[in-house]
Amino acid sequence: MMxxxxxxxxxxxxxxxxxxxxNMGPQHPSTHGVLRVALRTDGEVVxxxxxxxxxxxRSAEKIGENLTPRQFLPYTDRLDYLxxxxxxxxxxxxxxxxxxxxxxEKTRHLRIIITELSRIASHLVAAGCYGLDLGSFTPFMWTxxxxxxxxxxxxxxxxxxxxxxxxxxxxxxxxxxxxxxGRCEAFLDQxxxxxxxxxALLTNNAIFxxxxxxxxVLEPAMAIDYGCTGPxxxxxxxxxxxxxxxxxxxxxxxxxxxxxxxxxxxxxYPQDHPYPPVxxxxxxxxxxHRYFVRMxxxxxxxxxxxxxxxxxxxxxxxxxxxxxxxxxxxxxxxxLETEAPKGQMGFMIISDGTPVPWRVRIRSxxxxxxxxxxxxxxxxLVADVPSIVGSxxxxxxxxxx
Amino acid sequence: xxxxxxxFLGPIWPAYTIAALVQCALLLVVALCSAAxxxxxxxxxxxxxxxxLGPTRVGGRFGWLQPPADGLKLLCKEDIIPAAADRxxxxxxxxxxxxxxxxxxxxxxxxxxxxxxxLNAGAFFLLAVAGLEVFGVILGGYAxxxxxxxxGAMREAAQVxxxxxxxxxxxxxxxxxxxxxxxxxxxxxxxxxxxxxxxxHDPFMFCTFWIYATCAVxxxxxxxxxxxxxxxxxxxxxxxxxxxxxxxxxxxxEYAAMFVVSGLGSVLFLGGWNGPIPVAxxxxxxxxxxxxxxxxxxLLGLANFIFKAVFGVTCMIWLRWTLPRLRIDxxxxxxxxxxxxLASIMLAGAMLWTFLFSGGVGR
Amino acid sequence: xxxxxxxxxxxxxxxxxxxxxxxxxLDPWIEVKPEGLLELCRHLRREPELSFDLLNCITAVDxxxxxxxxAAQVEWQPHLELIYHLWSLAHRHRLVLKVRLPRWRDxxxxxxxxxxxxxxxxxxxxxxxxxxxxxxxxxFVGHRELRRILCPEDWVGYPLRKDYEMPAxxxxxxxx
Numbered sequence: 001m002m003x004x005x006x007x008x009x010x011x012x013x014x015x016x017x018x019x020x021x022x023n024m025g026p027q028h029p030s031t032h033g034v035l036r037v038a039l040r041t042d043g044e045v046v047x048x049x050x051x052x053x054x055x056x057x058r059s060a061e062k063i064g065e066n067l068t069p070r071q072f073l074p075y076t077d078r079l080d081y082l083x084x085x086x087x088x089x090x091x092x093x094x095x096x097x098x099x100x101x102x103x104x105e106k107t108r109h110l111r112i113i114i115t116e117l118s119r120i121a122s123h124l125v126a127a128g129c130y131g132l133d134l135g136s137f138t139p140f141m142w143t144x145x146x147x148x149x150x151x152x153x154x155x156x157x158x159x160x161x162x163x164x165x166x167x168x169x170x171x172x173x174x175x176x177x178x179x180x181x182g183r184c185e186a187f188l189d190q191x192x193x194x195x196x197x198x199x200a201l202l203t204n205n206a207i208f209x210x211x212x213x214x215x216x217v218l219e220p221a222m223a224i225d226y227g228c229t230g231p232x233x234x235x236x237x238x239x240x241x242x243x244x245x246x247x248x249x250x251x252x253x254x255x256x257x258x259x260x261x262x263x264x265x266x267x268x269y270p271q272d273h274p275y276p277p278v279x280x281x282x283x284x285x286x287x288x289h290r291y292f293v294r295m296x297x298x299x300x301x302x303x304x305x306x307x308x309x310x311x312x313x314x315x316x317x318x319x320x321x322x323x324x325x326x327x328x329x330x331x332x333x334x335x336l337e338t339e340a341p342k343g344q345m346g347f348m349i350i351s352d353g354t355p356v357p358w359r360v361r362i363r364s365x366x367x368x369x370x371x372x373x374x375x376x377x378x379x380x381l382v383a384d385v386p387s388i389v390g391s392x393x394x395x396x397x398x399x400x401x
Numbered sequence: 402x403x404x405x406x407x408x409f410l411g412p413i414w415p416a417y418t419i420a421a422l423v424q425c426a427l428l429l430v431v432a433l434c435s436a437a438x439x440x441x442x443x444x445x446x447x448x449x450x451x452x453x454l455g456p457t458r459v460g461g462r463f464g465w466l467q468p469p470a471d472g473l474k475l476l477c478k479e480d481i482i483p484a485a486a487d488r489x490x491x492x493x494x495x496x497x498x499x500x501x502x503x504x505x506x507x508x509x510x511x512x513x514x515x516x517x518x519x520l521n522a523g524a525f526f527l528l529a530v531a532g533l534e535v536f537g538v539i540l541g542g543y544a545x546x547x548x549x550x551x552x553g554a555m556r557e558a559a560q561v562x563x564x565x566x567x568x569x570x571x572x573x574x575x576x577x578x579x580x581x582x583x584x585x586x587x588x589x590x591x592x593x594x595x596x597x598x599x600x601x602h603d604p605f606m607f608c609t610f611w612i613y614a615t616c617a618v619x620x621x622x623x624x625x626x627x628x629x630x631x632x633x634x635x636x637x638x639x640x641x642x643x644x645x646x647x648x649x650x651x652x653x654x655e656y657a658a659m660f661v662v663s664g665l666g667s668v669l670f671l672g673g674w675n676g677p678i679p680v681a682x683x684x685x686x687x688x689x690x691x692x693x694x695x696x697x698x699x700l701l702g703l704a705n706f707i708f709k710a711v712f713g714v715t716c717m718i719w720l721r722w723t724l725p726r727l728r729i730d731x732x733x734x735x736x737x738x739x740x741x742x743l744a745s746i747m748l749a750g751a752m753l754w755t756f757l758f759s760g761g762v763g764r
Numbered sequence: 765x766x767x768x769x770x771x772x773x774x775x776x777x778x779x780x781x782x783x784x785x786x787x788x789x790l791d792p793w794i795e796v797k798p799e800g801l802l803e804l805c806r807h808l809r810r811e812p813e814l815s816f817d818l819l820n821c822i823t824a825v826d827x828x829x830x831x832x833x834x835a836a837q838v839e840w841q842p843h844l845e846l847i848y849h850l851w852s853l854a855h856r857h858r859l860v861l862k863v864r865l866p867r868w869r870d871x872x873x874x875x876x877x878x879x880x881x882x883x884x885x886x887x888x889x890x891x892x893x894x895x896x897x898x899x900x901x902x903x904f905v906g907h908r909e910l911r912r913i914l915c916p917e918d919w920v921g922y923p924l925r926k927d928y929e930m931p932a933x934x935x936x937x938x939x940x
Contacts, residue, residue: 020548022548022549044552044729044730053913053914054912054913054914054915054916057914057915059923061899061924062923062924097790098790131725134725134726135625135627135724135725135726136723136724136725136726137447137451137722138450138451138722138723141451141452141453142451142452145452201723202725205724205725207625207724207725207726207727208725210727210728210731211725211726211727211728211731222887224817224818224853225817225886225887225888226887226888227818227819227820227886227887227888238853240853245856247858332789332790333789333790333791333847334790334791335791335821335849335860337820344820346820346821346849348821348823348847350825352838358825359823359825359826361821361823363820363821363849367891368888368891371887371888371890371891372887381728381729381730382552383628383728383729384728400914401914
């Protein structure tokens with residue numbers, strides 16, 4: 001029956017001490033939320049890792065069966081709460097797919113500005129917290145300082161810093177305030193040197209490379225087999241990004257934009273922005289590459305935002321507002337996956353013709369990314385487990401929903 | 402001081418006792434004040450590195466009353482001992498650590514002749530007693546009854562004990578050049594302009610200083626070698642179950658140890674109480690410290706020493722907030738594969754240099 | 765490759781097991797009988813021209829209307845539907861598989877229906893099937909370790925079912 005999968009092996013060593021069963025979490029400084037990782041260790045060497053989730057389960061899918069799509073929007077904010085705009089976009093596009101609606105050009109460019117800023121904010125948290133997990137406290141402060149500026153921009157747009165509910169079914173809740181584009185551009189201009197600072201403090205740092213290079217190597221075939229997506233998949237060298245390869249309703253949003261998918265092809269990353277050389281100890285698919293893909297994606301997001309700001313300014317017409325609250329949904333089902341910062345985020349809505357959906361399904365990227373953790377942590381040291389968990393960039397909000 | 406008291410009191414043993422108690426009290430004040438100052442310094446330096454300000458309100462503009470405020474808060478905390486803990490050992494562990502560190506102050510010279518115990522094996526005494534601090538940590542980790550604390554304790558044991566080897570090798574080199582283990586002697590040998598400092602004595606001493614710096618940071622459990630207290634992996638390592646006053650004692654032990662290794666490094670390599678420009682002797686304040694002029698010159702030397710020690714501690718703080726943490730096997734690799742061979746080579750090189758160029762040992 | 769062509773390719777080998785299909789839907793789907801699911805999935809994964817190597821999502825939908833008045837108006841019979849979303853990274857085509865299961869095995873309430881586990885074909889299914897078992901009550905035969913994933917281990921009931929009643933208390937904590 002189980003022909004394709006090997007049985008779980010326990011790594012065996014020559015010298016044995018007593019086996020210890022330790023719990024990392026659910027309250028733990030570096031498990032990125034309420035995640036419980038049960039470690040079985042022989043001294044400092046980990047022989048088995050079992051993640052336990054469900055501490056943040058808030059039955060979002062059940063709640064979705066009682067609310068109209070517009071009413072359900074705030075619940076999507078709370079899934080990946082570090083990138084709320086991307087979650088809003090995923091849900092809005094899924095419902096728009098069911099309704100057969102397309103937003104105007106101006107709205108499309110606006111959505112790109114907002115979601116790519118959210119992607120930068122999410123990757124900043126990932127990089128800063130990754131440094132924090134490894135003992136480097138300063139990059140955490142610097143990345144959160146930059147994230148504060150993005151959150152201030154979002155606060156001007158929609159009034160919220162974390163749970164936006166801004167991109168809604170049919171469009172956005174409000175247009176940009178005056179002068180916002182100028183402030184956004186000012187932020188991007190002062191942000192570029194900060195990326196170089198982060199490279200100096202983390203990417204190039206010998207100790208950081210020692211702690212991440214060659215740790216938690218994920219083979220591309222295993223990544224696809226376990227359903228890993230996003231930077232975890234691209235860090236293993238698989239050239240797949242939904243903004244280019246996804247469904248038309250999502251890829252059409254990025255039509256007319258020039259940008260590059262960050263995946264290593266032949267050992268080289270896209271070279272349109274100076275970045276530090278790949279260290280020789282780094283193996284494709286290890287924690288360093290997953291972290292590095294996020295750093296390069298930040299730069300690509302900056303390019304996208306600049307293009308989008310210019311297209312938005314030139315676009316005519318108005319920005320679409322939200323659809324009707326009590327509109328009846330057409331019968332049918334629609335499933336849409338979008339490229340969220342942490343991976344492919346899927347929303348499914350099954351409607352029976354009433355305003356309230358019959359079933360809402362949320363396919364979270366971190367759920368699948370976490371499922372590969374037991375494979376990555378065989379035979380590593382205890383200190384490597386936070387390094388691997390941090391490189392997967394998990395958010396328990398979307399794992400547990 | 403003993404002679405003074407003997408004059409008043411008659412028999413010699415009360416004089417010794419009172420002199421010892423006074424000096425201990427003085428050094429205890431120094432240790433506690435240094436801990437308080439370093440806590441404030443750490444918060445301010447780390448804040449500036451992280452692009453923020455640090456404490457600014459407690460006690461005025463610079464938050465200088467923050468350490469006493471924190472100390473007061475910690476004193477008022479509830480005394481929690483975990484149910485699974487070994488109670489007597491749990492209670493004793495912080496004091497073991499602090500006593501070991503405090504004893505180091507007894508042999509550390511602050512200026513020419515200003516040392517509580519002028520031992521002719523001062524360097525040896527300091528190295529030996531510094532190794533006792535690890536007992537407190539292991540006791541604390543074991544007695545907490547928590548697996549995470551045990552991890553921290555085991556890592557600490559491996560790390561500190563291993564780093565004593567290269568640390569000892571680095572300390573031996575200035576001792577070799579001086580021909581004496583007496584720290585006061587070593588300090589006095591570096592009197593004069595800054596090129597008399599041992600760090601400029603020969604290229605091997607220069608490299609030795611940096612190896613000593615690495616080993617000193619490792620032996621005091623500061624980042625990048627702070628695995629025993631690794632916040633993000635082990636919650637707080639061996640400190641996980643300690644709160645309130647006991648935690649204060651552990652932390653005072655750590656900061657006091659930082660001051661001592663920094664001070665020892667300055668005595669061994671950076672001239673100790675001798676400034677880069679011999680101002681005191683130029684102005685005419687040098688000489689026997691029992692004379693008024695000599696005593697004033699010594700005061701200047703004390704200022705020099707404290708400045709160098711505090712500067713060393715500031716560099717340790719700077720390192721902590723810049724670099725990530727090394728894994729335990731990388732820590733041990735650094736010690737056994739890099740520090741020990743390098744220190745041995747420096748030892749051989751320094752011996753050769755003094756033999757060839759300075760005409761023998763002890764010059 | 766369009767779903768019609770995929771269906772044509774599968775028809776000769778799996779014809780008897782392909783119950784229904786809809787190529788005009790927003791996400792074109794093919795319904796397969798529960799007995800043929802594992803074999804079909806293996807074929808979809810291994811066949812070089814199909815090569816569905818990414819299993820995106822397994823969803824369970826409970827088609828049951830608890831309100832008797834509305835139940836009279838629906839056109840379907842109460843059943844449980846499993847939806848598998850498959851993608852191929854190599855050929856960039858997508859497919860949706862559906863499996864119709866009875867709501868309870870042998871019509872005994874409380875006994876979850878059974879279907880073969882595809883976690884041997886895609887490891888993604890490991891956790892997704894645990895979640896479907898946990899929340900919708902479908903037992904996957906051949907799964908490595910089928911236990912609850914989001915709810916606590918000793919939880920009773922399958923929350924996403926339409927006739928689910930929240931227990932009055934859990935270990936002394938009142939829930940209503």
